[in-house]
Amino acid sequence: xxxxxxxxxxxxxxxxxxxxxxxxxxxxxxxxxxxxxxxxxxxxxxxxxxxxxxxxxxxxxxxxxxxxxxxxxxxxxxxxxxxxxxxxxxxxxxxxxxxxxxxxxxxxxxxxxxxxxxxxxxxxxxxxxxxxxxxxxxxxxxxxxxxxxxxxxxxxxxxxxxxxxxxxxxxxxxxxxxxxxxxxxxxxxxxxxxxxxxxxxxxxxxxxxxxxxxxxxxxxxxxxxxxxxxxxxxxxxxxxxxxxxxxxxxxxxxxxxxxxxxxxxxxxxxxxxxxxxxxxxxxxxxxxxxxxxx
Amino acid sequence: xxxxxxxxxxxxxxxxxxxxxxxxxxxxxxxxxxxxxxxxxxxxxxxxxxxxxxxxxxxxxxxxxxxxxxxxxxxxxxxxxxxxxxxxxxxxxxxxxxxxxxxxxxxxxxxxxxxxxxxxxxxxxxxxxxxxxxxxxxxxxxxxxxxxxxxxxxxxxxxxxxxxxxxxxxxxxxxxxxxxxxxxx
Numbered sequence: 001x002x003x004x005x006x007x008x009x010x011x012x013x014x015x016x017x018x019x020x021x022x023x024x025x026x027x028x029x030x031x032x033x034x035x036x037x038x039x040x041x042x043x044x045x046x047x048x049x050x051x052x053x054x055x056x057x058x059x060x061x062x063x064x065x066x067x068x069x070x071x072x073x074x075x076x077x078x079x080x081x082x083x084x085x086x087x088x089x090x091x092x093x094x095x096x097x098x099x100x101x102x103x104x105x106x107x108x109x110x111x112x113x114x115x116x117x118x119x120x121x122x123x124x125x126x127x128x129x130x131x132x133x134x135x136x137x138x139x140x141x142x143x144x145x146x147x148x149x150x151x152x153x154x155x156x157x158x159x160x161x162x163x164x165x166x167x168x169x170x171x172x173x174x175x176x177x178x179x180x181x182x183x184x185x186x187x188x189x190x191x192x193x194x195x196x197x198x199x200x201x202x203x204x205x206x207x208x209x210x211x212x213x214x215x216x217x218x219x220x221x222x223x224x225x226x227x228x229x230x231x232x233x234x235x236x237x238x239x240x241x242x243x244x245x246x247x248x249x250x251x252x253x254x255x256x257x258x259x260x261x262x263x264x265x266x267x268x269x270x271x272x273x274x275x276x277x278x279x280x281x282x283x284x285x286x287x288x289x290x291x292x293x294x
Numbered sequence: 295x296x297x298x299x300x301x302x303x304x305x306x307x308x309x310x311x312x313x314x315x316x317x318x319x320x321x322x323x324x325x326x327x328x329x330x331x332x333x334x335x336x337x338x339x340x341x342x343x344x345x346x347x348x349x350x351x352x353x354x355x356x357x358x359x360x361x362x363x364x365x366x367x368x369x370x371x372x373x374x375x376x377x378x379x380x381x382x383x384x385x386x387x388x389x390x391x392x393x394x395x396x397x398x399x400x401x402x403x404x405x406x407x408x409x410x411x412x413x414x415x416x417x418x419x420x421x422x423x424x425x426x427x428x429x430x431x432x433x434x435x436x437x438x439x440x441x442x443x444x445x446x447x448x449x450x451x452x453x454x455x456x457x458x459x460x461x462x463x464x465x466x467x468x469x470x471x472x473x474x475x476x477x478x479x
Contacts, residue, residue, distance in 0.1 A: 082415065089422030096334050097429035099327070099437075235432070 021160070024167050024214050027207050028055075031174040034200040038181050055170060062166045063159070067118040067126055070261050074116075076106035076128040087134060090146050091127055097147075097233045098154045103127045112251045113137065113243070116264040117149040117158050125153045136250060137243055144230055144240025148266055151229030157222050161263055164215055171211040178204040219263040220282045227287055231294055241291040248284040317444075317453045324441035328462055331434035332380060335465070338430055339374065339387045342423045346371040346390070349416050353397060356407035360400055367393040384465065387427075394420060431465045438462050 036047040079088055088105050095102045103119065106128035113133040119125035127149045129142075137145065152158050178200055231237045247267045255269035262269050268281040350364055357364065370390040377386040398417065401407050408414075442461045445454035454460075 085415070085418050085422070089418070089425070093422065093426040093429045096338075096426055097432050099331070099433050233429075 021164060021167075021218065024164065024171065024211050027171055027203075027211055028167060028174065031171065031178055031203055031207055034196070034203055035174065035178045035181050037196060038178070038200055058170065059163065059166050062162060063120055066162045067120065067124070067158075070116075070118045070264065071106060071126060071128065073261065074108055074128060074257060076108045076126075079105040079107050084134070087129060087142070087146075090139075090142055091150070094143065094147050094150045094233050095153075098150050100125075100150070100154050103150075103153060105129075107131060107134070110255055112253075112255050112269070113145075113247045113267070114251070114255060114269055115145050115149050115266045116261075117152045118162070118264060119153065120159050120162070121156065122153050125158060127153075130255075132250070136246055140234075140236060140239035141243035141246065143234050144236070144243045145266055147230035147233040148226045148240060150233060151226040152222070155222075155225060155229060157226065158264075161219065161222065164218055165261070165263070168211045168215045172208045175204045175207045215263070223266075223281055224287065224290060227291055228294065231291065237291045237294045241288045244284050244288050244291070313449070314453065317450050318457065320444055321441070321450065321454060321457060321459055324437065324444055325459065325462070327437040328434065328441055331430065331437045334430040335427060335434060336383065338423050338427045339383060339390075342387075342394075342420065342427075343371050343374045343390065345416060345419060345423070346394075349394075349397070349420075352410065352412050352416060353401070353407065356404045357400065360397075363393070363396050363400055367397055369393075391424070431467070434465050438464050 032048065032051045036051070081088065084105070084107060087107070091105050092102045100122040103117070103122075103125040104127070106126055108114075108128050108130045110130040111132040112130055113136055115127065115129040115133055117125060117127050127146065129146070133142065133145060152161075227240060230240050234240070244267075251267055253268060257265070257269040263281075265281075267284070346367055350368060353360075353364065367390070370386070370393040374383070374386040374390050377383045398420075401413070444450040445459050445461065
């Protein structure tokens with residue numbers, strides 16, 4: 001395999017992420033427009049304004065309070081300054097290397113090796129690590145994992161992924177609305193253009209599926225990017241590679257974590273034998289291979 | 295036809311202004327980043343010096359016959375605190391690091407000391423600071439590399455010349471710092 005420098009990896013991943021997120025946003029716009037046309041063709045402009053207000057409030061709340069909700073949902077506790085001094089030092093050291101302010105450090109009681117980062121920007125960020133990770137990983141491995149999370153913060157992945165999650169949620173809500181409005185407008189018997197109904201119907205059915213696949217694709221790219229950036233910080237690819245090896249061996253994928261935040265973690269907390277399409281994380285083997293090539 | 299020529303000249307001027315603003319800002323941002331990176335190193339050097347009295351207090355009771363090593367650390371700390379410029383601080387920091395390494399190497403011979411909770415915590419704190427200094431140095435050198443690249447390639451080089459900016463030095467580590475400590479008794 002050719003050696004790819006981490007700077008190239010970062011540039012390529014950024015480009016692809018922008019393309020993919022444009023796709024999700026256009027799905028949302030198409031859905032809102034179709035609902036408006038189907039349901040309230042006379043008041044379409046009011047409907048659009050209402051939808052815009054609703055979505056802004058929704059996105060704003062998730063954007064500003066998302067991190068607190070996530071930390072609560074995973075029952076993460078603030079790290080103890082004496083007991084977890086080793087973890088706190090590692091996080092602080094790597095944030096210095098990344099040139100960002102030190103994030104708040106949390107610990108999750110769980111035997112699996114996992115970690116995640118959240119927050120809206122590097123100034124309001126948190127990192128949570130499981131006790132399983134602290135127990136099973138050596139210094140170089142823990143540095144690799146923490147470096148991965150620090151990179152998510154530095155590359156603004158945490159903000160981006162929160163927004164993507166919110167948009168995917170919106171697509172799901174809107175598709176449901178669209179299906180409902182399809183029935184309502186039919187009951188009204190207003191003789192709508194047949195093509196619009198067909199398009200709307202297809203949108204309602206396929207938009208949620210497509211947006212989930214796109215979310216998974218963005219997430220997987222971001223994972224590769226964070227792996228590459230972690231190496232940029234630690235200058236030691238083997239640390240993260242061997243941590244991922246341990247994750248593959250020890251983790252059962254049985255953490256009690258909601259599906260909607262699973263993409264935040266370094267390793268998928270609910271691994272299921274589902275198809276590869278919906279996985280928010282690339283296979284560990286591929287990630288290790290990419291790391292060894294650096 | 296003359297307005298076309300004027301338009302072209304205007305576009306060229308706007309482009310030149312934009313490029314100048316971009317490069318001048320870039321040079322300033324990068325050079326501020328280096329200063330900020332140095333501030334990070336400075337904070338950690340200070341923190342390490344602040345831990346020394348605590349360490350000496352903990353170690354004194356156990357290491358009755360190692361007065362010389364303890365004195366060296368105390369002196370190195372004083373030098374660190376009185377050091378002025380960047381060069382001087384780096385040099386003093388090096389001496390303090392070497393003196394601390396010696397203390398910890400000697401501590402290997404005192405199992406009771408090594409087992410004390412206070413000493414373990416101090417050791418973890420100093421290890422943490424040591425790796426933070428290493429990371430801060432890495433950030434410093436990365437920032438210096440970006441800055442030096444910008445001001446030594448065209449067109450950044452022309453702007454740097456006009457702004458009287460010169461290349462900044464890297465934070466090198468010496469051979470002794472790389473090598474593990476050896477203590478003679």
